[in-house]
Amino acid sequence: xxxxxxxxxxxxxxxxxxxxxxxxxxxxxxxxxxxxxxxxxxxxxxxxxxxxxxxxxxxxxxxxxxxxxxxxxxxxxxxxxxxxxxxxxxxxxxxxxxxxxxxxxxxxxxxxxxxxxxxxxxxxxxxxxxxxxxxxxxxxxxxxxxxxxxxxxxxxxxxxxxxxxxxxxxxxxxxxxxxxxxxxxxxxxxxxxxxxxxxxxxxxxxxxxxxxxxxxxxxxxxxxxxxxxxxxxxxxxxxxxxxxxxxxxxxxxxxxxxxxxxxxxxxxxxxxxxxxxxxxxxxxxxxxxxxxxxxxxxxxxxxxxxxxxxxxxxxxxxxxxxxxxxxxxxxxxxxxxxx
Amino acid sequence: xxxxxxxxxxxxxxxxxxxxxxxxxxxxxxxxxxxxxxxxxxxxxxxxxxxxxxxxxxxxxxxxxxxxxxxxxxxxxxxxxxxxxxxxxxxxxxxxxxxxxxxxxxxxxxxxxxxxxxxxxxxxxxxxxxxxxxxxxxxxxxxxxxxxxxxxxxxxxxxxxxxxxxxxxxxxxxxxxxxxxxxxxxxxxxxxxxxxxxxxxxxxxxxxxxxxxxxxxxxxxxxxxxxxxxxxxxxxxxxxxxxxxxxxxxxxxxxxxxxxxxxxxxxxxxxxxxxxxxxxxxxxxxxxxxxxxxxxxxxxxxxxxxxxxxxxxxxxxxxxxxxxxxxxxxxxxxxxxxxxxxxxxxxxxxxxxxxxxxxxxxxxxxxxxxxxxxxxxxxxxxxxxxxxxxxxxxxxxxxxxxxxxxxxxxxxxxxxxxxxxxxxxxxxxxxxxxxxxxxxxxxxxxxxxxxxxxxxxxxxxxxxxxxxxxxxxxxxxxxxxxxxxxxxxxxxxxxxxxxxxxxxxxxxxxxxxxxxxxxxxxxxxxxxxxxxxxxxxxxxxxxxxxxxxxxxxxxxxxxxxxxxxxxxxxxxxxxxxxxxxxxxxxxxxxxxxxxxxxxxxxxxxxxxxxxxxxxxxxx
Numbered sequence: 012x013x014x015x016x017x018x019x020x021x022x023x024x025x026x027x028x029x030x031x032x033x034x035x036x037x038x039x040x041x042x043x044x045x046x047x048x049x050x051x052x053x054x055x056x057x058x059x060x061x062x063x064x065x066x067x068x069x070x071x072x073x074x075x076x077x078x079x080x081x082x083x084x085x086x087x088x089x090x091x092x093x094x095x096x097x098x099x100x101x102x103x104x105x106x107x108x109x110x111x112x113x114x115x116x117x118x119x120x121x122x123x124x125x126x127x128x129x130x131x132x133x134x135x136x137x138x139x140x141x142x143x144x145x146x147x148x149x150x151x152x153x154x155x156x157x158x159x160x161x162x163x164x165x166x167x168x169x170x171x172x173x174x175x176x177x178x179x180x181x182x183x184x185x186x187x188x189x190x191x192x193x194x195x196x197x198x199x200x201x202x203x204x205x206x207x208x209x210x211x212x213x214x215x216x217x218x219x220x221x222x223x224x225x226x227x228x229x230x231x232x233x234x235x236x237x238x239x240x241x242x243x244x245x246x247x248x249x250x251x252x253x254x255x256x257x258x259x260x261x262x263x264x265x266x267x268x269x270x271x272x273x274x275x276x277x278x279x280x281x282x283x284x285x286x287x288x289x290x291x292x293x294x295x296x297x298x299x300x301x302x303x304x305x306x307x308x309x310x311x312x313x314x315x316x317x318x319x320x321x322x323x324x325x326x327x328x329x330x331x332x333x334x335x336x337x338x339x340x341x342x343x344x345x346x347x348x349x350x
Numbered sequence: 351x352x353x354x355x356x357x358x359x360x361x362x363x364x365x366x367x368x369x370x371x372x373x374x375x376x377x378x379x380x381x382x383x384x385x386x387x388x389x390x391x392x393x394x395x396x397x398x399x400x401x402x403x404x405x406x407x408x409x410x411x412x413x414x415x416x417x418x419x420x421x422x423x424x425x426x427x428x429x430x431x432x433x434x435x436x437x438x439x440x441x442x443x444x445x446x447x448x449x450x451x452x453x454x455x456x457x458x459x460x461x462x463x464x465x466x467x468x469x470x471x472x473x474x475x476x477x478x479x480x481x482x483x484x485x486x487x488x489x490x491x492x493x494x495x496x497x498x499x500x501x502x503x504x505x506x507x508x509x510x511x512x513x514x515x516x517x518x519x520x521x522x523x524x525x526x527x528x529x530x531x532x533x534x535x536x537x538x539x540x541x542x543x544x545x546x547x548x549x550x551x552x553x554x555x556x557x558x559x560x561x562x563x564x565x566x567x568x569x570x571x572x573x574x575x576x577x578x579x580x581x582x583x584x585x586x587x588x589x590x591x592x593x594x595x596x597x598x599x600x601x602x603x604x605x606x607x608x609x610x611x612x613x614x615x616x617x618x619x620x621x622x623x624x625x626x627x628x629x630x631x632x633x634x635x636x637x638x639x640x641x642x643x644x645x646x647x648x649x650x651x652x653x654x655x656x657x658x659x660x661x662x663x664x665x666x667x668x669x670x671x672x673x674x675x676x677x678x679x680x681x682x683x684x685x686x687x688x689x690x691x692x693x694x695x696x697x698x699x700x701x702x703x704x705x706x707x708x709x710x711x712x713x714x715x716x717x718x719x720x721x722x723x724x725x726x727x728x729x730x731x732x733x734x735x736x737x738x739x740x741x742x743x744x745x746x747x748x749x750x751x752x753x754x755x756x757x758x759x760x761x762x763x764x765x766x767x768x769x770x771x772x773x774x775x776x777x778x779x780x781x782x783x784x785x786x787x788x789x790x791x792x793x794x795x796x797x798x799x800x801x802x803x804x805x806x807x808x809x810x811x812x813x814x815x816x817x818x819x820x821x822x823x824x825x826x827x828x829x830x831x832x833x834x835x836x837x838x839x840x841x842x843x844x845x846x847x848x849x850x851x852x853x854x855x856x857x858x859x860x861x862x863x864x865x866x867x868x869x870x871x872x873x874x875x876x877x878x879x880x881x882x883x884x885x886x887x888x889x890x891x892x893x894x895x896x897x898x899x900x901x902x903x904x905x906x907x908x909x910x911x912x913x914x915x916x917x918x919x920x921x922x923x924x925x926x927x928x929x930x931x932x933x934x935x936x937x938x939x940x941x942x943x944x945x946x947x948x949x950x951x952x953x954x955x956x957x958x959x960x961x962x963x964x965x966x967x968x969x
Contacts, residue, residue: 029817031829060812065656075817076830081809083659084819085652086682092649096656096664097809099640100615104660104809122652125645322640329635336637338608342601342772343589346393346538350585 022053029079040191040217041070044138045077047197048107052080055205057105064107065094067114070145071138071217074109088119091126091135098131102319105205108135112153113143116172120152124181127210129318134204134211139174142223155299160222175310176295178212179288185211186291186311191218192231196242196307203309209317230305243294243308248280251304259303266293268303285312360569362533363576367426369434370528372521373451374443374464376409376417379521383441384421385767386525386539391425392592392769393538395582398425399733399878401433401951402765406622406705413467413475418450427581431733431878433766435953439531441524443467446476452487460573461491462527464520466499494573498523501567505559509552519560526564533579536561586771593770595734595763596623599667599693600630602741604637607663610749610781615662617642617653619672622705623761624695627667647675651692655679658688659818661785661808663745667693669761670712671702677720680754682820684724684844687795687804689748689755689783691741696760698949707949708762710874711925716756717903717932723841725848727751728903730758732877735770737763740900742778749783751847752803758902760924762951763875789813795828802847852904858897858912865915866893868965871941873899873929876922876952883957892965902929905936913939918964920944922957 027049035041052062062080066072068087075082081104085093090108098106108115115123115137126133142160143149149162150169157166178186185207189197197215204211216227229239237253249259250271258280260269269275284290291311297303330336372380372387381402391398401422410417424434440455442448444467455461463483473481482488483495498520499513506516522543529536540558547554568574593601607614616631616639618624632641640662644650650666657664668676673694683690696712698704716728727747731740737759744757784798786805794816795804807814816828824831825839860869862884872880877898884896897912899905913919913933921930922944930943944960946952 031817058812060815061810063660063809075819079815081815082817082819083656083686084817084821085655086678086820089648089652089679092644092652093656093659095642095644095649096615096617096653096658097660098656099642099653100613100657100660100662100664101808101810121645122649125649326635326638326640330638333636336604336634338605338637338775341604341634341637342775343591345591346389347589347591347772348393348395349589350395350587 022059024049024053026059027052027079029077031076033077034073035070036221038220039070040140040219041074041138043191043194044136044197044215044217045074047194047201048136049078051198051201051205052078054202055105061103062105062107063097064109065090065097066109067119068145069111069114070219071109071111072114088114088117089122090114091119091122091133094133095126095129095131098133098319099322102132102323106133108133110135110137112137112139112141112151112174116152116174116177124177127178127181127183127212130182130184130209130315131318132208132210132320135213137174137212137214138217139214140217140219140223141226142219144219144222148222171299173295173298174214175212175298176292179292179295179311183212183311184209184313184315185309187212187309188214188216188307190216190227190230190307193307200309207312209315239304241304241306243283243285243306243310245283245285245309248277248282250280257304266297266303285309288313360574361576363578365578365580366428367424367430368438368532368578368580369422369424369436370439370441371420371422371437371451371454372441372524373418373420373447374441374521375412375446376405376407376419377412377518378419378443379518380419380421380443383521383525384423386542387528388423388592388767390529390534390538391423392590394534394580396425396427396580397430397583397585398423398592398768399430399433400767401762403950404706413444413446413472415446415450415476418447420447420451425580427583429583430768431881432951432954435955439528441528443520443524444476445472445478445482448482449476449478455491457490459491460494460531461488462494462524463496464498464524465495466497466517492573494527494571496527496567498564501563502556502560505563506556509556511552511556515553515556519556522557522560523564523567526561527568529561530565530568531574531577533577536565585769588771590769590771592767593735593738594626594765594767595731595737595759596626596695596765597630598735598737598770599731599741599757599759600627600634602738603631603663603665603691603745604634604639605775605778606742606745606781608637609778610663610745610783612661612663612783614639614665615642615654615657616640616665616667617644617657618650618666618668619644619647621647621669621672623697623764624667624669624672624693626764627693627695647672648679651676651679654690654692655683655686655688658683658690659686659808661806663749664690665693666690667695669695669697670699670715673712673715680726681720681722681724683754684720684726685820685823686818687752689752689806691744691748691755691757693741693757693759695764696758698947704949706761708760708875708951709924709947709949710760710876711928711947712758713873713902713925713928713932716758723845725845726903727753727755727848727851727901728758729755730874730900730902731763732874732898732900734763734766734768736877738770738773743900746779746781747851749781750803751801751851752784752806753847758874760875787811787814793826793828794818795823796826797843802843802850848904852907855901855906858906858908860895860897860912862888862895863893864895866895867916868892868894868918868920868961869913869916870894870896870920870922870957870961871899871913871929871933872896872922873902876924879952879954879957880922882954883961886954886958887961892961894961894965899929902932910937913937918942920960920964922946922952922960924951
């Protein structure tokens with residue numbers, strides 16, 4: 012007997028490009044992110060029909076139209092809630108939420124924290140450009156204090172959210188940060204987020220060319236980025252700088268930058284442990300501190316049973332205990348009488 | 351005393367219809383007492399209708415007017431459509447209950463009081479200026495002033511129970527008292543007590559003895575000279591059970607899902623008086639029902655839209671304030687043309703309003719309350735048992751036409767109960783869906799000619815990946831399209847779906863005359879009061895008829911002809927005239943409204959008196 016195995020042709024990036032014209036501003040950071048997502052999708056081992064991309068409202072939320080998978084462009088702030096219903100209805104789907112700092116942290120902040128605490132197996136990509144783009148330039152919940160925008164001509168008096176810290180506080184089980192321009196790094200993060208069973212929260216710094224250009228340039232420009240970015244890798248020392256000459260050390264309950272100039276040994280440098288929540292909290296604290304590098308990579312990663320898994324288990328258990336539900340028995344339960 | 355008691359000769363009399371009300375403090379167990387009496391009434395074979403009325407505070411200050419909780423039941427040997435207007439018996443466990451409810455007791459009606467609670471402090475709390483037991487307040491009633499707590503205490507002396515526990519059992523005394531009055535068997539309640547307090551044998555014993563003490567006491571006192579027997583009601587052939595409205599809704603949903611071959615998803619946020627739907631469905635896990643208690647009303651409806659997209663029969667339920675929060679999402683549901691049912695168990699508004707009281711004031715919200723042209727079919731339940739049919743019908747319309755449907759119930763229906771003729775599941779109408787897995791000629795927004803449904807292709811289906819959203823779409827491809835002609839086309843298409851639904855509705859058959867002087871047109875939970883009033887008018891040979899609408903959007907196509915067949919039209923509503931406005935906006939007719947917004951249903955006499963007034967105007 013001959014054994015014939017037919018294998019579908021492997022998918023490529025092209026299979027994930029939809030027939031819709033992309034309508035972001037030329038030069039927008041969203042293009043780079045879209046491209047990385049389209050690149051990694053064929054490598055996930057998930058049939059294309061099992062991938063669903065959900066968004067709310069905002070520039071980033073046009074994302075589903077541009078990827079040739081199932082997609083749903085919802086309403087402002089509610090993508091996470093929409094995604095929850097989809098995942099619970101069909102837990103086999105690979106569900107991705109694409110949102111922004113306004114959509115996900117302002118109008119959708121409530122749904123965001125509740126998805127994180129419930130830990131459904133959903134990936135959240137939060138494009139953070141620290142500004143409102145689609146409404147043309149108002150400050151967002153991640154804009155810095157004092158930011159001058161259309162709606163804050165005298166400077167914003169809103170303290171910003173610290174996204175990884177918010178996600179940690181909401182009991183998130185996978186918290187990471189990437190940058191639109193760091194394409195290879197971002198691809199790795201996206202794949203890692205996909206393999207995490209539970210809610211994966213990936214903040215992606217994204218440049219808005221029109222309303223907030225250059226807000227992350229200290230993290231993206233060749234000459235300076237090495238001094239300002241700390242790339243977190245599990246099990247590796249937290250070292251940064253063009254010459255790998257700086258590291259992070261724990262001093263009491265605070266982090267401090269140390270120079271690795273021969274006098275100070277590498278042994279003092281903190282080793283990144285993505286399962287250590289306290290360390291993740293300390294790292295998230297660096298988000299807005301100018302004297303520290305900005306961490307990117309996985310801050311925190313812990314496997315915790317998912318809501319969707321527990322729901323299936325509970326339904327199975329109920330069926331085991333009570334038997335498959337019978338409509339007739341349900342109608343006739345309790346006292347009945349016949350005329 | 352004892353001698354005197356034994357000399358009383360008792361008789362049993364047959365009566366047709368009785369209305370009783372249990373009233374007391376929130377902590378007195380009146381809802382439980384009422385539901386026990388209800389079950390017992392069902393067993394006897396009487397028709398019945400109930401009305402639980404309770405405060406929104408979980409434990410309002412003891413003895414206060416705000417804390418009064420009551421349960422009313424009308425039962426009888428004839429068709430019972432309402433919980434009754436005036437009371438044959440009022441149980442008033444404290445002076446506050448007496449203050450709130452005495453006005454509804456019939457002259458010469460029986461008043462049963464727990465005298466232990468009739469203290470100067472409680473009179474003051476309830477706002478009685480003088481002692482009603484001593485002044486002339488109660489002169490027109492038969493009064494059984496009984497120290498229930500003391501009698502219960504005597505019967506459980508050997509059990510060493512705290513006064514608090516003893517006082518808590520007084521409701522069973524009152525129940526036993528009424529069981530004697532209506533010639534009942536105690537078994538159903540004794541079984542209930544034994545089950546409920548199984549772990550606490552002393553408590554169970556105290557409740558059983560209290561029940562029997564009440565029964566025996568009623569037998570011995572002078573004021574009860576007669577007890578009453580109500581013959582069995584003449585029900586249509588079938589098997590019956592008692593059912594509450596919210597329970598019937600959840601049964602209807604489970605049945606519709608099964609019939610359509612779908613799993614049921616419920617996403618919602620707790621809100622009075624709709625929460626019981628979530629409670630029932632969360633117990634149906636062995637039917638594969640998924641319930642998701644969301645973080646808020648918006649997440650409730652959004653998860654429901656997600657579930658609809660992914661292929662479940664998707665449901666959310668709420669009450670008025672929650673409906674307001676869901677409004678934006680309903681527009682999305684219209685735009686993406688996905689099947690789901692949104693249930694509004696209405697309560698008094700505006701804002702937080704009267705959370706535990708009933709009203710019909712969300713009709714405009716259901717029919718009109720969205721941005722843009724966003725037509726949604728609206729179905730209304732009429733009685734607790736009809737909640738089953740209405741829920742089933744709402745699911746059928748949603749699935750067969752691929753659109754969201756709003757089901758209106760209200761607090762009175764949701765918590766009220768009546769006998770339900772259990773339907774044969776196999777004979778329920780079939781429900782077909784528009785699920786599609788064949789990619790040939792697939793276009794996500796190509797509409798079926800007959801139903802105007804678009805294909806229901808769910809994620810996970812190979813080779814049919816498509817994107818959908820709240821932006822205007824091209825007919826056919828579903829691609830984003832802002833062109834003027836396309837928006838006109840799509841807006842008209844969404845409206846035409848409703849026009850097509852109207853064509854498929856069953857004919858409207860007026861009850862009573864098919865033409866004549868006065869048509870009473872109602873919707874929703876006013877059914878019982880209107881039907882009783884119209885029956886009474888017909889019995890007097892008056893030229894009247896009754897139509898109760900189940901479908902409020904679209905209206906049935908034959909409604910206009912019926913409206914034009916009567917000289918006058920009365921539209922009674924528990925709002926300020928919302929159906930009336932919609933009717934007059936759609937049809938060229940003059941109507942008269944009757945508006946009650948007191949948090950309680952119409953009585954039949956509210957309606958009857960208005961009918962007579964209008965008919966007199968005719969002459």
